[in-house]
Amino acid sequence: MAGPIPLRARDRARAEVMSELLAAARARLESEGSAALSLRAVARDLGMASSAVYRYVPSRDALLTLLIIEAYDAVGEVAEKAAGSGSDPAQTWLEVARAVRRWALDQPYSFELIYGTPVRGYRAPDDTVRAAVRLWGVIIGLLMRAAGEGVLAPTGPDFDPAGRMAPEALATAGWTDPDEVPDEIARIAVRSATLFTSLVGAISVELFGHLHHVAQDYARFFDVTIATSAAGVGLRISLD
Amino acid sequence: MAGPIPLRARDRARAEVMSELLAAARARLESEGSAALSLRAVARDLGMASSAVYRYVPSRDALLTLLIIEAYDAVGEVAEKAAGSGSDPAQTWLEVARAVRRWALDQPYSFELIYGTPVRGYRAPDDTVRAAVRLWGVIIGLLMRAAGEGVLAPTGPDFDPAGRMAPEALATAGWTDPDEVPDEIARIAVRSATLFTSLVGAISVELFGHLHHVAQDYARFFDVTIATSAAGVGLRISLD
DNA sequence: TGGGAAACGAGAGCAGTGCTCTCTGCTGTG
DNA sequence: CACAGCAGAGAGCACTGCTCTCGTTTCCCA
Numbered sequence: 001m002a003g004p005i006p007l008r009a010r011d012r013a014r015a016e017v018m019s020e021l022l023a024a025a026r027a028r029l030e031s032e033g034s035a036a037l038s039l040r041a042v043a044r045d046l047g048m049a050s051s052a053v054y055r056y057v058p059s060r061d062a063l064l065t066l067l068i069i070e071a072y073d074a075v076g077e078v079a080e081k082a083a084g085s086g087s088d089p090a091q092t093w094l095e096v097a098r099a100v101r102r103w104a105l106d107q108p109y110s111f112e113l114i115y116g117t118p119v120r121g122y123r124a125p126d127d128t129v130r131a132a133v134r135l136w137g138v139i140i141g142l143l144m145r146a147a148g149e150g151v152l153a154p155t156g157p158d159f160d161p162a163g164r165m166a167p168e169a170l171a172t173a174g175w176t177d178p179d180e181v182p183d184e185i186a187r188i189a190v191r192s193a194t195l196f197t198s199l200v201g202a203i204s205v206e207l208f209g210h211l212h213h214v215a216q217d218y219a220r221f222f223d224v225t226i227a228t229s230a231a232g233v234g235l236r237i238s239l240d
Numbered sequence: 241m242a243g244p245i246p247l248r249a250r251d252r253a254r255a256e257v258m259s260e261l262l263a264a265a266r267a268r269l270e271s272e273g274s275a276a277l278s279l280r281a282v283a284r285d286l287g288m289a290s291s292a293v294y295r296y297v298p299s300r301d302a303l304l305t306l307l308i309i310e311a312y313d314a315v316g317e318v319a320e321k322a323a324g325s326g327s328d329p330a331q332t333w334l335e336v337a338r339a340v341r342r343w344a345l346d347q348p349y350s351f352e353l354i355y356g357t358p359v360r361g362y363r364a365p366d367d368t369v370r371a372a373v374r375l376w377g378v379i380i381g382l383l384m385r386a387a388g389e390g391v392l393a394p395t396g397p398d399f400d401p402a403g404r405m406a407p408e409a410l411a412t413a414g415w416t417d418p419d420e421v422p423d424e425i426a427r428i429a430v431r432s433a434t435l436f437t438s439l440v441g442a443i444s445v446e447l448f449g450h451l452h453h454v455a456q457d458y459a460r461f462f463d464v465t466i467a468t469s470a471a472g473v474g475l476r477i478s479l480d
Numbered sequence: 481t482g483g484g485a486a487a488c489g490a491g492a493g494c495a496g497t498g499c500t501c502t503c504t505g506c507t508g509t510g
Numbered sequence: 511c512a513c514a515g516c517a518g519a520g521a522g523c524a525c526t527g528c529t530c531t532c533g534t535t536t537c538c539c540a
Contacts, residue, residue: 009507009508010507010508010516010517013517014516014517017517034357035275035357038496038497038498039497039498039499040496040497040498041497048517048518048519049518049519049520050497050498050499050519051499051500051501051518051519051520051521052517052518052519054498054499054500055516055517055518059498059499060497060498060499112357115444115448115450116356116357116448117274117275117352117356117357117448118448118449129453132450136454154468154471155395155471155472156464156467156468156469156470156471156472157464157467157468157471157476157477157478157479158479159460159463159464159467159479159480160480163456163457163460164455164456164457164460164461164464165454165455165456166453166454166455166456167456168453169453169454190461190464191464191468193445193451193454193455193461193464193465194438194464194465194468194469196445196450197438197441197442197445197465197469198434198437198438198441198469200441200444200445200450201437201438201440201441201442201444201445202437202441204355204440204441204444205433205436205437205440205441208355208356208357208358209358210355210372210436210440211433213369213406213408213409214376214405214406214409214433215404215405215406215433216403216404216405216406216407217403217404220399220403220404221404221430221433223399224396224397224399224404224430224431224433224434225433225434225437227396227397227399227472228394228396228397228431228434228469228472228473229396229434229437229438229468229469229472230396230472231394231395231396231397231471231472232395232396232467232468232469232470232471232472233468236397237397238397239397239398239399240399240400249536249537250487250488250535250536250537253488254487254488278525278526278527279526279527279528280525280526280527281526288489288490289489289490289491290490290526290527290528291489291490291491291492291528291529291530292488292489292490294527294528294529295487295488295489299527299528300526300527300528
């Protein structure tokens with residue numbers, strides 16, 4: 001295993017151009033959305049020929065993929081930070097949800113990029129999975145902590161968890177044999193998706209305009225949606 | 241008020257071309273998605289010059305808008321049909337959700353068109369609102385019936401409904417003065433959004449690939465998500 | 481029964497896109 | 511110091527949405 005190869009001048013130049021490229025692309029994404037993100041425009045912003053960009057990025061979709069990973073990481077970090085401070089799992093979940101919503105409102109096009117319609121011809125490469133998983137980690141962590149503290153009281157229906165979770169997901173959590181996972185744990189894992197869904201759903205619905213003429217105070221409306229779903233999962237959030 | 245003007249030959253021809261145009265556009269939408277829907281391609285399918293299409297549709301976005309209305313109406317009809325047959329409101333909601341999911345899986349691009357990332361530069365014209373409201377109508381109807389039958393027992397948190405709903409929405413339901421709406425009704429209206437969100441969210445999350453490597457049996461996973469959220473709203477769905 | 485206006489369709493053209501290919505310099509290394 | 515490899519530029523292809531112009535057809539009304 002050789003140590004890190006010293007960066008020669010050319011490599012440093014390359015890394016620098018690459019980061020300028022990403023910065024320019026991110027700027028255009030935030031201001032105009034992914035559909036309007038054109039490789040040629042980014043090249044113009046950098047003062048280089050469009051063909052030169054292809055030395056750094058194999059295609060427009062690949063550039064978008066890099067931005068997708070950045071966005072997953074950003075939202076994951078926001079969630080982790082919001083989860084770190086709280087004590088009561090239920091109220092902490094509300095804080096996490098609020099933080100993610102705020103992030104989404106601040107950079108709507110980044111949210112769209114990852115949770116909206118997938119980019120045509122795009123197939124999530126493994127790089128994105130690692131980043132995408134961070135938000136799930138926060139949710140599962142909260143639920144496990146709540147279960148450990150004995151404050152998890154789901155009001156949703158009971159169900160047989162067998163065959164609902166993908167084995168890979170359970171393997172990630174440490175259970176190699178899906179049959180060995182206690183039903184209680186498996187049920188929590190399945191229910192965690194309800195939190196994830198309500199979060200992504202509530203933000204999408206608001207951001208994509210489906211609450212237009214329906215809700216008035218969007219922030220408080222959001223809180224109700226999150227808290228109502230969370231009750232089914234077992235987290236009792238109190239509002240107001 | 242003059243009666244319907246008799247359709248002259250030219251009008252009939254125009255209507256026919258228009259419907260062929262829509263059919264061709266729908267076909268391309270279903271097979272390749274909205275991003276790849278090109279007006280020129282549709283024109284080629286019809287054997288006409290691309291410029292001629294502009295006699296019928298002012299722009300590509302306007303053509304998409306027509307397809308959006310169609311999609312809203314289709315999903316609304318699916319929901320209404322599914323709601324019509326059931327008796328128990330809770331189980332009926334599960335059936336409605338399942339029916340909408342099935343519709344979305346059958347025509348994913350239509351679902352994306354209305355509930356995914358909005359088309360750039362698109363601002364919902366009033367025509368779409370009427371169609372978009374149909375699904376909301378089904379949800380509110382179910383909740384009102386449940387409340388009337390006394391089987392609505394929300395486990396989600398209590399909250400002050402004031403200022404959360406948009407006055408327009410309450411006006412549509414018959415209350416001209418927002419202050420006159422009973423709190424109980426207003427709370428139901430706010431909570432109805434949780435059902436809407438869980439439905440749209442659960443389908444989006446599945447369709448857009450966020451359950452890849454997470455869920456195994458997607459249909460049963462979906463049921464849990466819907467039922468768990470519904471418990472918070474007050475509909476007790478039993479699974480299995 | 482004409483004549484004129486409106487509608488229709490075709491074609492060329494503009495500005496933009498993603499992407500490829502070729503050509504020219506510059507860089508780093510044996 | 512020479513040579514391989516790399517960065518960048520530019521032209522070009524096929525495609526897009528959209529506009530403008532030009533004949534042709536259709537309809538309505540005098």
